[in-house]
Amino acid sequence: MRGDRDKDPVLRFHGAAHGVTGSCYEIGTSRARILVDCGLFQGSKSERELNYGAFPFAPEAIDAVILTHAHIDHSGLLQKLVKQGFSGPIHTTRATIDLCSVMLPDAAHIQEMEVEQLNRRNVQRGRQPVEPIYRQEDAAACMSLFRALEYCEWTTIAEGLRARLWNAGHLLGSASVELEIDRDDAPLRIIFSSDIGPDHKLLQADPEGPAGFDYLICESTYGDRDRPDFSPEQRRSQLGEIVRGAAEANGPLIVPSFAVERTQELLVDLYLLMESGDVPTAPIFVDSPLATRASAIFERHADEIEQGNVLRQALNSRELRFTETVEQSKAINRLNGFFVVIAASGMCDAGRIRHHLKANLWRRNATVMMAGFQVQGSLGRILLDGARRVRTQGEEVEVKARIRLFDLYSGHADAGELVAWVKARTPVKQVVFLTHGEEGGLGGLREKLTGIMPYDKIIMPRLDDAFQLSPRGCLPIDVNEPRRLRPEKIARLDWHNDLSKLLLEISEAVGAAADERGRAAIVRRMRRALEDSDA
Known part of the structure; x- marks a missing residue:
């Protein structure tokens, strides 16, 4: 009879499955249960509502968490986990702890502020108030509960489970997680890639890791595309073209940006462009209290990152202005001429960037530069897809500004780099699980990996899928239906996106009607359609 140490562990995918947010993986053995990440869902309203629902596990039954890095789609539900009963250690790198010390309180502040605003509207509409997630x-x-780990050092995480972290090259403090699970014969070896950084990232070294695993869990955000191989100088030159275009239009350059790492990379390149005279000198506003605090942490860790000295110079540039208060933020949009605003969130769905978009999208002389991946259903993705009118903060705004995508700062490896990272981890004896990707990224990377792994050994799990892992192979476990969210609803536009589009179309049709009679006719048709739907 097999002993307890030989019982096969179960791997459950609680997020980042056929989508790029909500990263959360559970490993359960006969003696312990741990999570790798516990992240916030972003994107469509249907996906964001998962943040308010019950966890698909009992928080108090989790023994420990390993956090790969500080980005909110990996860390943003840790507060809820603790609120609902988790009391074990959260293991991660020192730099990630420093970043979380500003990011998690900021996420909670946003929760409280936005729910307070929503509840004021709910009172006016006669609706029940809601509670923030945390x-x-x-x-x-x-x-x-945070506990610091060093790279490359083994640590016992829970009974029968030990882990060590490897630099993932994605973000200050980011890590891939190597996990060993004790068995009577030989330990089962698993590696979670987390988010893998691209080669030659501005502030981070190239990703690292060992080889030879039973199972590998790999991200696939850009699994279907190869970015041009730009050097830092070539990337800076491309950025300079967009900046000069904004200056020639004599209007603002609005940059929705992740507050952590992306903002600091942009500041380095803008500083170098202005110092060299390649672009006109202008004020650069970092309008994000989180980005301000994160920049201070980056400066404190400058000796640990590449280009650390240049980053220090950029953060102390005479052109740079950090804003704190809402009044300072609003005052920016009273300025005329060319200036730069960098504000969170990077996908335009929260934070101060929405105020800047509302104030500038209708201006022909404004430029909006998306500096990273925009998830399906987000305002950033809708703008990139060419919307002429959008709804933000409950108001309609016409889009006349120039919308640009500049994705050369991506913190994610492209398809070729992901394949090279997986190949460097081989041999993988059993299965590669592809996560953290939309349909195109998942399918594209699966095809590219078939030269390394058999096609049937590359699995693309759905949300809440579970697999029993052994040295001889993995078996899918039946999942209770219905699932928290149907697979076809993940990384898709949902009813809320459709409703926003419909309201804009109705507004346009009514506004375009020739006279009062025409407008009344449109309203009557809408009423009949609603009555028919109730019948």
């Missing part, structure tokens, strides 16, 4: 006291309680 509050700032939950973030404080969460931070008390």
